[in-house]
Amino acid sequence: MIFELSILGCSSAIPVRGRYLSSQILNIRQRYFLIDCGEGTQYRMLDFKIPKSKINKIFISHLHGDHIYGLPGLLSSYNIGNRKKSLNIYGPAGLNPFIENMLDYSYNHLGYELKIITVDHQIPSVVYEDDDVKVTSFPLRHRVPAIGYKFEEKSKLKNIIPEKIEEYSLDYNQIRAAKYGNDIVLSSGVVLKNEEVTLPPKHLRSYAYCSDTAYSKSYIPYIKNADLLYHESTYMANMQEKAKMRGHSTTIDAATAAKKANVGKLILGHYSSRYHNLNPLLEEAKSVFENTELGLDGKKYKVELTTDE
Ligand SMILES: [Zn+2]
Incomplete structure (x- = not known):
């Protein structure tokens, strides 16, 4: 009954040594959800032994290149690998023509069914649901339409x-x-x-993904009580002004969101390439929200099952 997040990349805008661009895998009871797909995602799957063939759902937060430029390579590799299973990609308007044109202009005719599901970036909604998992979208505050996602276990197994x-x-x-x-x-x-x-039934585990976004109270209700929250922290607190202007968050913003939403654990990420040593970012966030960890490429974060008290 695994519930585990694996970070594949946590750099913003450009890769730096040891940090690839945004991408992560959430494994809920052996369902593998890919969240964002920055350049190099499939290399990271090889590095960290992620079973690429098990991914059937991809969730895209927004259309900035550092979150989607891994899609062309990944979709093409699936084709060359003779994939037969259908693949669903969820994301904001514009994702469909981006993918269609990319495939057309590179003479790529997929041998598997690709469904691109447009998610309204302004209206929260349940975008995917099966017997065990529910995925809800909610609006973020970025320079372009951006979507946050919450993944929740559904069934109350004893x-x-x-x-x-x-x-x-x-x-x-x-x-x-x-x-x-x-x-x-x-x-x-x-x-x-x-x-x-x-x-009695287990506690139902949940994970929320907020990247990219400036801090806003508006999305707190959607991430309330999540066991794990990944919240972008592109900058340190002394760059608050720039963060706001560019639709990004600081460490303090991320920690404030975690505190207000009463989450179990905060994972920082989407770091600016200016930061090589990330410890000062961690310290800043911890001054507001103690249970914070650095997001790092290859790091895994497990949520254990606990019984309700
Ligand atoms: Zn962005």
């Missing part, structure tokens, strides 16, 4: 009591049934009530 597995020699199917709230019939015919072998 928590099996480990000792009961041994006591009744429960097999895979029985454990699965119990997790979904069913009673269990043992081979002896005895029926175990669900309450006997399970604890």
Whole structure:
């Protein structure tokens, strides 16, 4: 029941040594969601052993090149690799002609179905939903239309009591049934009530992605109580003026958003290339929101399952 974010790139505008452009993978129960696709994304997937073929959904925040220039190479590689599964890409208006023209002018005829779903950058909406996961979009404040995404677990699976597995020699199917709230019939015919072998439902985990954006109270309700928040922090606090002008955030902005939204953990990222040592950025953010970590290429952030108290 994995819920894990892997950062593939966290540099803004241009790559620097060790930091590629925006891209990350969120693995929710073996569903792999790609979020943004900066140049070099597929190289990073190789570096960090991400199973590229398992990605069926891509979420694009906005159309600045540092968030989408990895798409041409990735879509082409899928084609050369004889991909057959359909691929959905979600993003703001303009994404469709960008991709269509790129494919046309480079004589690329895809052998798999590509669906480009335009997401309204002004109206929050559920953009994707299945039995286990819901993805909601919300407006950010950037120089161009930009979308934030929140990924949430949906189903309230119960928590099996480990000792009961041994006591009744429960097999895979029985454990699965119990997790979904069913009673269990043992081979002896005895029926175990669900309450006997399970604890209350797990906490439903969530992740929010805010990049690129200037700080605004307007998106706080959409990221409220997320276990993990990735919030861009392009600049340090002494560049507040420039950040605002360019539709970006500082470390303090990111930490303020994390605090106001009461998130579990803040991950910084989308750093300006001027910063080589990132520790001062971390220290600044921590002065407002203690549970902050640096986003770094190749770093993984897991959210563990916990039972509700
Ligand atoms: Zn941007």
